[in-house]
Amino acid sequence: MRRRYRAPMAPSEPQRRTTVHDIAAAAGVSRGTVSRALNGGYVSAAARAAIEEAIAGIGFVPNTAARTLRTRRSQAVAFVALGQHAGAFADPNIGAVMLAANAVLSGADHQMVNLLLESPRDTERVARHLSGGFVDGAIVVSARAGDPIIKVIRDLRLPAAVVGHPPDLGDAVPYVGIDNETAAREIVSRLLATGRRRTGMIAAAQDRDSCTDRLAGYRSAMGPAFEEHLVVRVPGHDHRCGADGMRLLLEREPAIDGVFAASDVLAAGALEALREAGRAVPGDVGVVGFDDSPWAVWSQPRLSTVRQPIEEIGSAAAHLVLRQLRGEPVDPGGRILPTTTVWRDSA
Amino acid sequence: MRRRYRAPMAPSEPQRRTTVHDIAAAAGVSRGTVSRALNGGYVSAAARAAIEEAIAGIGFVPNTAARTLRTRRSQAVAFVALGQHAGAFADPNIGAVMLAANAVLSGADHQMVNLLLESPRDTERVARHLSGGFVDGAIVVSARAGDPIIKVIRDLRLPAAVVGHPPDLGDAVPYVGIDNETAAREIVSRLLATGRRRTGMIAAAQDRDSCTDRLAGYRSAMGPAFEEHLVVRVPGHDHRCGADGMRLLLEREPAIDGVFAASDVLAAGALEALREAGRAVPGDVGVVGFDDSPWAVWSQPRLSTVRQPIEEIGSAAAHLVLRQLRGEPVDPGGRILPTTTVWRDSA
Numbered sequence: 001m002r003r004r005y006r007a008p009m010a011p012s013e014p015q016r017r018t019t020v021h022d023i024a025a026a027a028g029v030s031r032g033t034v035s036r037a038l039n040g041g042y043v044s045a046a047a048r049a050a051i052e053e054a055i056a057g058i059g060f061v062p063n064t065a066a067r068t069l070r071t072r073r074s075q076a077v078a079f080v081a082l083g084q085h086a087g088a089f090a091d092p093n094i095g096a097v098m099l100a101a102n103a104v105l106s107g108a109d110h111q112m113v114n115l116l117l118e119s120p121r122d123t124e125r126v127a128r129h130l131s132g133g134f135v136d137g138a139i140v141v142s143a144r145a146g147d148p149i150i151k152v153i154r155d156l157r158l159p160a161a162v163v164g165h166p167p168d169l170g171d172a173v174p175y176v177g178i179d180n181e182t183a184a185r186e187i188v189s190r191l192l193a194t195g196r197r198r199t200g201m202i203a204a205a206q207d208r209d210s211c212t213d214r215l216a217g218y219r220s221a222m223g224p225a226f227e228e229h230l231v232v233r234v235p236g237h238d239h240r241c242g243a244d245g246m247r248l249l250l251e252r253e254p255a256i257d258g259v260f261a262a263s264d265v266l267a268a269g270a271l272e273a274l275r276e277a278g279r280a281v282p283g284d285v286g287v288v289g290f291d292d293s294p295w296a297v298w299s300q301p302r303l304s305t306v307r308q309p310i311e312e313i314g315s316a317a318a319h320l321v322l323r324q325l326r327g328e329p330v331d332p333g334g335r336i337l338p339t340t341t342v343w344r345d346s347a
Numbered sequence: 348m349r350r351r352y353r354a355p356m357a358p359s360e361p362q363r364r365t366t367v368h369d370i371a372a373a374a375g376v377s378r379g380t381v382s383r384a385l386n387g388g389y390v391s392a393a394a395r396a397a398i399e400e401a402i403a404g405i406g407f408v409p410n411t412a413a414r415t416l417r418t419r420r421s422q423a424v425a426f427v428a429l430g431q432h433a434g435a436f437a438d439p440n441i442g443a444v445m446l447a448a449n450a451v452l453s454g455a456d457h458q459m460v461n462l463l464l465e466s467p468r469d470t471e472r473v474a475r476h477l478s479g480g481f482v483d484g485a486i487v488v489s490a491r492a493g494d495p496i497i498k499v500i501r502d503l504r505l506p507a508a509v510v511g512h513p514p515d516l517g518d519a520v521p522y523v524g525i526d527n528e529t530a531a532r533e534i535v536s537r538l539l540a541t542g543r544r545r546t547g548m549i550a551a552a553q554d555r556d557s558c559t560d561r562l563a564g565y566r567s568a569m570g571p572a573f574e575e576h577l578v579v580r581v582p583g584h585d586h587r588c589g590a591d592g593m594r595l596l597l598e599r600e601p602a603i604d605g606v607f608a609a610s611d612v613l614a615a616g617a618l619e620a621l622r623e624a625g626r627a628v629p630g631d632v633g634v635v636g637f638d639d640s641p642w643a644v645w646s647q648p649r650l651s652t653v654r655q656p657i658e659e660i661g662s663a664a665a666h667l668v669l670r671q672l673r674g675e676p677v678d679p680g681g682r683i684l685p686t687t688t689v690w691r692d693s694a
Contacts, residue, residue, distance in 0.1 A: 099465070102463050102465065102469075106465070106469055106472065111472050111476045113460040113481075114460065114461035115459075115460060115461070118449065118450075121453060122449075125453065125458050129423065134460075134481055300619075300622070300647070
């Protein structure tokens with residue numbers, strides 16, 4: 001639609017927007033003919049040419065909001081993520097999932113709109129936006145147990161996919177993820193096999209499935225050697241949390257010689273704290289991460305870690321939404337994609 | 348609006364959406380009364396109570412798309428950024444600008460919708476989205492010369508603000524930025540004052556004002572010592588480009604003892620290449636960056652750099668858009684915010 005704002009530089013003065021009527025008058029055809037032309041219906045070649053000329057001259061922009069009402073389609077899909085991840089831009093995984101989803105949606109001529117959640121106020125407003133006809137579907141990452149956005153999606157029956165698996169998701173919304181527990185057990189077992197005697201874990205906030213499951217995998221690999229005080233819990237996935245967590249581990253257990261960090265960015269922070277403390281990696285302490293994000297290769301030494309198929313996750317989530325939008329059947333439950341252990345220099 | 352999709356799990360079967368008519372019937376009032384109630388007009392307390400009860404029972408969601416048509420307001424503002432920055436999540440600046448803008452827009456009860464540009468196809472679709480009534484305004488970052496999104500914003504007279512300053516922006520869209528040339532000249536001069544004899548630059552793609560201006564500042568600080576072969580141009584702002592650029596500089600000028608990288612992430616990559624080459628920083632080579640992004644403190648050694656007031660930039664851009672939306676006057680041209688040199692350990 002034409003904007004009511006004449007120019008951004010002056011107090012705005014309502015500007016009458018161009019309507020189908022104006023186009024019809026300029027083209028010398030009926031309004032119905034213009035509407036049919038805009039909606040892809042049949043009109044004569046001569047009428048179409050006249051209408052196109054009139055549109056080019058007047059600068060008419062079809063009113064997508066009106067079309068949304070008629071077709072109930074906006075051709076847009078929301079990508080809902082926690083703002084803190086975009087903020088520090090410290091979680092390269094979210095960015096990679098987002099780009100992979102965008103590539104698929106873009107290929108299907110859908111606009112991805114990325115909505116950030118930072119506060120309860122944001123949550124309420126994002127819920128309103130999702131329910132307002134601005135999007136046809138949604139991809140949700142970093143959902144938590146009891147997530148209000150998931151509830152809104154269920155209530156609206158909005159075609160959606162969740163990345164990861166909040167414990168109370170149920171069967172109403174399909175999800176895409178990995179087997180965090182098995183992957184964590186495997187990499188910790190491999191770390192232990194290098195002869196480490198005292199291996200700790202830097203675990204992140206326990207309100208997401210990925211965190212609890214990675215801790216469960218560590219616990220299972222440790223078996224009878226598991227000790228509660230070797231697990232440090234930090235509030236989030238960022239470099240500083242990793243460094244703080246490592247300092248606390250060194251305090252609690254000066255003889256520590258192995259560390260499993262719940263993400264690569266935490267492992268990168270841990271490397272910094274170990275360097276400060278004069279501990280060689282992997283000589284004195286073996287460190288493993290999780291994600292195989294860019295942090296794994298930015299770090300010195302490069303990290304041994306678990307590779308998540310992060311692009312496949314993003315595109316699978318987008319395909320799940322598109323299939324629902326086309327009215328195709330979608331199996332309930334999750335798609336669990338395979339991970340691999342990548343062994344580099346930090347352990 | 349109620350979704351036409353019954354459940355995401357089965358082939359979708361159109362579901363009749365709840366209308367104002369259903370609410371009116373359930374509440375025992377007229378449709379007009381329901382409409383007035385939804386639009387904040389006068390209705391009796393008894394009617395309002397009955398309508399609210401009916402809405403609670405039936406689960407009616409007001410049709411925001413319809414309201415958008417009526418009020419021509421979506422209460423949404425686009426934040427348009429290049430996908431590559433979100434992708435590598437290697438540019439923490441964009442994330443910080445985005446969060447700061449979101450905080451201001453959120454405080455004014457506007458939904459920020461982040462739209463990624465990655466391909467010409469994205470550009471066309473984003474332009475359609477901007478013109479479709481889905482947003483009331485836009486913030487554009489990383490615009491280039493001849494940027495098609497800027498053209499769309501001008502044509503639509505969409506209330507907008509640009510972060511940075513594409514050379515052909517003109518006066519139609521206000522912008523927020525920094526004086527890249529002066530800031531670059533100052534930090535390079537300071538680097539030279541530490542006694543460096545052969546100082547090169549890792550410059551990024553020259554299609555954005557920030558890049559050309561930072562190069563101009565380096566050239567001006569170098570004065571007669573400027574030599575073309577000491578400037579390496581890399582395609583983008585990421586860690587690998589910084590490392591590759593540094594390797595090339597070392598090849599061209601083995602006696603190099605100073606480097607100005609056009610961003611902190613490039614400087615971080617340069618540090619890696621210098622470490623590989625066995626050069627001590629700052630002993631053998633002094634390195635300075637630009638941005639004071641988290642990269643500056645993640646790096647070893649921590650970077651001497653230019654601090655951009657990145658949060659102020661994001662909130663100034665959001666305020667510029669909100670003022671236009673309220674119909675308040677906005678001065679044409681740019682807001683240039685102050686930078687400071689931050690001297691740490693890398694030079």
